[in-house]
Amino acid sequence: MHEEAMCNCIVCGELKPHDQGLRIVTEFICGSCEREMVQTDVLDEKYPFYVHQMRQIWIHKNA
Ligand SMILES: [Zn+2]
Numbered sequence: 001m002h003e004e005a006m007c008n009c010i011v012c013g014e015l016k017p018h019d020q021g022l023r024i025v026t027e028f029i030c031g032s033c034e035r036e037m038v039q040t041d042v043l044d045e046k047y048p049f050y051v052h053q054m055r056q057i058w059i060h061k062n063a
Helices: 031-039 047-062
Strands: 006-008 015-017 021-024 027-030
Touching (some): 006 027, 021 031
Antiparallel strands (some): 021 027
16 A cells, blocks of 8 residues: 655645655645744744744644
């Protein structure tokens, strides 16, 4: 059985295999973005971008 479900990463927007990332509710973050997020310092200029992307999930969810 070879089923390759692809998910759209909410951070980079790329299609990645669903088993190579992190699923949050109905959203998906690919493995490389997940790694980057873990390594991103809160003082890093990228951090607000991630927070913004994450917040969109909850806004969408609670809308
Ligand atoms: Zn990604």
